Amino acid sequence: MSDPILSAEGLTRIFRVRHKERMQDLHAVAGVDLALHAGQTLGIVGESGCGKTTLNRMLLMLDQPSAGTVRFRGRPCNTLDAAGKRAFRRAVQPVFQNPFSSLDPRMRVGRIIAEPLSTIPGLSRAEIDSRVAEVLEAVGLRATDARRFPNEFSGGQRQRIAIARAIASRPEVLMLDEPVSSQDISIRAQILNILKDLQEENGLACVFISHDLATVRFMADEVIVMYLGRPVERGTAEAICTRPAHPYTKALLAAALPPDPDAAPPELPPQGELPSPLDPPQGCPYHTRCPLRMEICASHRPAMLAASHGGVAACHLLEPEAAHVA
Amino acid sequence: QGDELIIALSTFSEETMVPWAGSGQRKTYLDLVYEYLTYIDPDTRETVPGLAESWEASEDGRRWTFHLREGVQFAGGHGEMTSADVAYSIERFIRDDSRAGPSSVLRRAIASVETPDERTVVVTLNTPDHELAQGYFGASQQLGIVSKAYFDAVGEAAAEADPIGTGPYRLERIASGSEIVMTLRDDVGDHWRARPEFSRVVFRVVPEESTRVAMLRTGEADIAPIGFDSIPTVRDAGLRIVSAPATWSPVVRFGGLVQTSQERYNPDAPWARREVRQALNYAVDKQEIIDALFQGEATIAASDTPVPAWESVEPYPYDPERARALLAEAGYPNGFDVTIRTFTTTPGAELPLMAEAVALYWQDIGVNVTIEPVDWPSLRSAWTEGRANDYVWTHRGFPFASAVNGLEAGFTASSLFASYTSPELEEMISAFSNEPDAARREALFTEIGQHLRDEAAAVFIALANEPYGVSDKVGDWDISTSYVWNFDQVGRAGN
């Protein structure tokens, strides 16, 4: 396999927050490893507050990791020089969740889309204009829309504009942080299709973040499941969605209610509440909610172990000696 | 309350209750408590006996003997007034920490104070003062007599809080910034001087003039100083105006005319030339200003000080033609530019307006005026420090406490407050101060006045009255002399 475009090792982000009258550490992301290869889509799923956005921001160099490194084409991002940074900015572009706050309301669509191009030296006006028109058409809008303001567009159209903007500088990586979760069902499908088409046509690599396993299944090749800032399971999308190894993944699957009144009741329905990330449980972070928890879960954090589906999962149940205990 | 007289004043000044602890403005209320060695007859303007029954000065004007009145009792049973009290009052008044206006002059002047007996006080001076009795020791100044015994007994702080004097009233209370209440002494019946008709006199401080006028109209005040602007309002409301005649005089002053001082003379100013100063005097229609701004409560002035001796000096008439000619003669046919600095004080709220009026007239003869409002302390600093040599400003003159001192303060280079000097004038003043003969003095004094007028030492405008609005409750009230308000002798209407 080729070298990854974007990779991360031991990526950790700790926020200092005031809690109960004192400053505390909040481990928003803890020890995430990942590698993104050209043309591949990496899905990241997890519940609210599990650190998906924080991870995304670090990968985008919008936030400094507290520990660990992000590498761009093998080079640590914090060592990039000005030219390297510019290359990074060109190559890695995001689309965020909220299409209303992603577009500056005081700028015309054309300028919004041209913004990533404005930092590329040596691009003429005409070139920029034609590129803007090109990408607008690529996302299903008209070239003439460049002259309008964002508030003249619906949510779905805005998200298309955001996508157009992201692909304007011909990036290699798209970072998609819940790009459809604020969209209506009928629009959601349109956007997902566009993203998928663009990815395939341009051989883009994508990081696709979502809390919804079904959309991840649709978009991603490989999936990382996160819980309280830590990856708990990783594998192909197919494996994760059909043969999950981690109880948390199973709970997520169970909670993703199928649109079928006669669907069988889930095997492991979710229980309990998400613990506060400010005092995460000892041992396995999921043990407070896990129906299969064992004694060891409360004291030892499981390592990433090979799972039967070919991926890995952080669960004591996967330990060889645990097999007979269970 | 028919028995109460309410006087709304624009300021209490320092609100302190001993004579030496502040300005003469406090005399409005202090004079109800303290009394003076001599008084002035409002009708004849003669000096009449006060706490001193009689007095005499030595030929050279350096040794003054006062014979005190007998049987004058301090309030609150603090005993009879004696020479010890007078001597104490004088000495305390000129002590280093005295804050009274004339204290520094007196400190320099007084060599010693002796009390040969209970009823006699002898004051020896370093420099001659032929007017000590009616001047610094008189009722228009600040030397109120306090009780030495009382001070010795209770100390200064307590005496300040509960001041004791020989006057007909005693302090009841001071509400800081609000009111000062005086009540009649129990033993007032046989007071040597006053026969007060109100058992309480309440002073209220009301800085805003329109509020004072409103109080007069609602009956919340019986007497209040008002501005000239308010005179029609007060009259319209059916109230009376009582004015103290010619207590101050608005004037336009020139800087840099202290010709006998290096630092304070500015020969380059256009007004360094006498013709220019005269022209500026001729240019102003003073009567119109008096009618319009002073509501007729003033007379045209030939000087910047209300002095009886100068009443005979002829003022400059309104003659713009003459003014233009003089200007041309002085080399300013097209006029020049000048800035008039102006400020307000009490009295003197009309000064800025007067400046604007003067400006209108000067503009007529080609003198271009810019008006710059300043405040009095800044101007006063600039003036006394010799930084005002190119200033022209509105000002107000007050009656002299003593002619000699007044002249020296105003017109000799030794004074920081000199506004105009010349070698000739200084000579005249020195001759005057060394002249013991009363008649000669009078003549010299008049001559000085004439000289100041001819030289146009300033632009003289008016001798202004001090108008008071007075309610129906008030009957006879005589304030014909400056600085003596006689609030303890206000009559009741119908009496």
Place this chain on the structure above:
Amino acid sequence: MQIPPAPLLEVRDLSVRLGAPDAPALIEGVNLSLRPGETLGLVGESGSGKTTLGMALMRLLPPLLDRGLSGQVIYDGRDVARMQPAELADIRGSEISMILQDPMASLNPVFSVGNQLKEGLRRHATAPGSLQERAIRALDDVRIPSPEARLASYPHQMSGGMRQRVVGAIALTRAPRLLIADEPTTSLDVTIQYQFLDLLKDLQARLGMAMLFITHDFGVVARMCDRVAVMYAGQIVEQGPVRDIFARPTHWYTRALLDSVPTVNTRLDRLPTIPGAPPTVAARPEGCRFHPRCANAQSRCRSAPPMQERRPGQSARCWFPLDSERTPA
């Protein structure tokens, strides 16, 4: 054969306009009925008027819209649409209650949970026990751990899931006979949503209440509802028993919506889509509201189709209804 019980709630020709009778309508010509103990799902995309309908049933619309309310809302024989404020205060909470969408915003931030809970309890005089006991019981009913301590908490001190359960507890304090739930789980995490839905089903069974369940998620409908009504652009376009709607939707919109939802079980290369976007209130098309986006639109669709029964209990607003079986994903 059992005679079906009389409807608890019957909505007839309900419209909500922006004030004046000729102003644009947010919802138009809505007919619904709900029997005791039954759950009716109301699905539709954003802006289709679901919340407006829910609020109209409780007469909680802002003044302008309340003035634009027409039609009848017969609850237990009385017309809610014509009730005076005093009567409304009477039936709110005790007869009809509601759980609002946003648990963060629906609790008053400055009062403790106990305070807000007891306010409702106090008006429910018939229940046994002291106020405190009843409050604790109410929290316990919605499975809040250590309810006694929680009474003193303020909303901001609780997680979203917990808050939503408190909102549930408050809505159910007076054992209403009808509960309107307006997207009660949209802002919750999926695992929390799952549990809350469970809880709601439980409580419903226990109290025997009827429920109008508003959502945009077909998965939730499938889990919760007996019948379902699909809203589009202010109208109900299809209505029927849940199984029938999922298996054999007759309206093209219902069908297209169901198809465009990705599922975990299968991997698709492309999702079937509906072109365009739902119209805004001001720009709703004439005729069939869906026809500009409909794959099968014909000229007839420019006139408004009536709501017509297609199968027993299932009716749709379409000139050319579908008749094929849908293969569920």
Place this chain on the structure above:
Amino acid sequence: MVKVIATRTIEALIALLLMSIVIFLLSRLTGDPIALLLGDGATEADRQALARDLGLDRSLPAQYLGFLADVLRGDFGRSLTAGGQPALDLVLARLPASLSLAGVALVFTLVVGVLFGVAASIRRNGPVDVAARLVALVGQSVPSFWLGIVLMYVFAVKLGWLPTSGYGSWSHYVLPAATLGLFTLAAITRLVRSSMLEALGSEYIKLARVKGLPEAMVIWKHALANSLIPVITFMGTFFAVMITGAVIVETVFAWPGIGRLAYESILARDFPVVQAVVLVITALFILANLMVDVLYIVVDPRMRSRG
């Protein structure tokens, strides 16, 4: 809470220190009081003696440090003009009048403003709402000195219902408090009205209605509690507005307060008094803001945990 107060106090002290420097420098720049204090006919020697006497001959830093050391001992110096009374005493003597006036004005504006604002928000565009908006509009547009003079003219001179001025019985409070408070009244009315409208549209009000609470309770408990928070936020500002207004109102109505004292002592270049007044006012201001912070914590539970 304790921590909040502690940090705020420290910040306040720093602010006071800065303020003392500013005031000190400014007052020294205003020209010196000596010329005012000197009697007519004083000589250069007199001037120097007086300067030495008052400590005005030292360098500015020396003067400031001396001043600071004294202040720390609670000694603000003695008035240069008022017969050498301790400056702080003068200020404290005037403080009650100012505080009571500001207090009356604030209570009056709070009560009326909140009632008005709430009434206006209940029936938007109804008669009360129109009246409230008019009051708010006029209140924010009329210069207080003009208002004071006009009010005095109408109610004291023409109608004779109230005294024109002075300090004493309750009736003396009416006109000055109304003049001082009108601006604040307008502000509070606007604030309450707009935040009530916001609150009344909120989800928690819907929930309160869903519960079947009577409308009065919905408004006066649920909506108002939340609408008061922005009012509290602005209380500190109101206090500043009151101080500014005090200088004018106290002058117009002959009210013996510190606003007028400040004005007069500035005119008289009475530095120690100016310094004392400004520092006392600043301290009061900071105290008021501290109280606002505490009140905030009391009213808004969200603030309690945030700290």
Place this chain on the structure above:
Amino acid sequence: MVQKILILRGARPKGPMPGMALWRQTGWPVRLALILLAVFMVAAIFGPWITPHDPMQGSLRARLVPPVWQEGGSWAHVFGTDRLGRDILSRLIAGARISLTVCVLAIAIAGTIGTAVGTIAGYFGGWTDRILMRLVDLALSFPVILLALLLGAIRGPSFANIIIVISLVLWSQYARMSRGETIKIRNEDYVDLARTSGLSDLRILWRHILPNIAPALIVIATLQVGIVIVLEASLSFLGVGVPPPAPSWGSMVADGRSYITSAWWLCMIPGIAILLTVMSVNLVGDALADRINPALRGRNL
């Protein structure tokens, strides 16, 4: 809610000609206010060419002439004359120019400083923010009127003083507000997106933050016009405002107050001019606020 309705009516919050749009969509009070403001602006801008008399020239002979509708008034002096016989209408017109100048300068200075401080504090946060905001608090806790008096005492009443003092009163509001708005906008995704496009902080501030807080700033500026006029009048009343003989409305009221019964027009006419102008400005400001940013409404002091 309001926005919802506006959108429904097809009116976008941001039209091409806000002035015209404002006119079309408001009731008569705001229209009246707009007309009054137009009159004010015309007076202020064209004052020197339209005054019937020289506002500084008078004649003591024609002093205290009552306004035309009163007995003794004449069309020569529609609003009468003052104590020095100067035409009040002319002085009102000249005063409008002064008020406008003070407003424009003070608001421009305060707005520039305040916005710079606020956006920098809001954008960079952390220590910069803390220090700058403490400074704002300090400015707020300073009894500004006393500062005005001190300054007046130091340098005499002057035009520059008023502008300094009024700017000192006003700037903190811009700072607070632009900080708040900046923080809001900084958290908008498009700012992050600008960063992922490689824009520098300064360019982001200039291209994204400033244009987006501008409407709110404009609203504040409008609402502050009223404050400036009232403040200037109050300072003039205390004798530290616009130096005479320049005809500031405030000093006209202050000078005329002794005549409230004998020549009421001296203080009532300029007083009413102040009242009407400020009311108009506030009405228009509110209307603007409603359109641009309803959240600002009622939050401005």
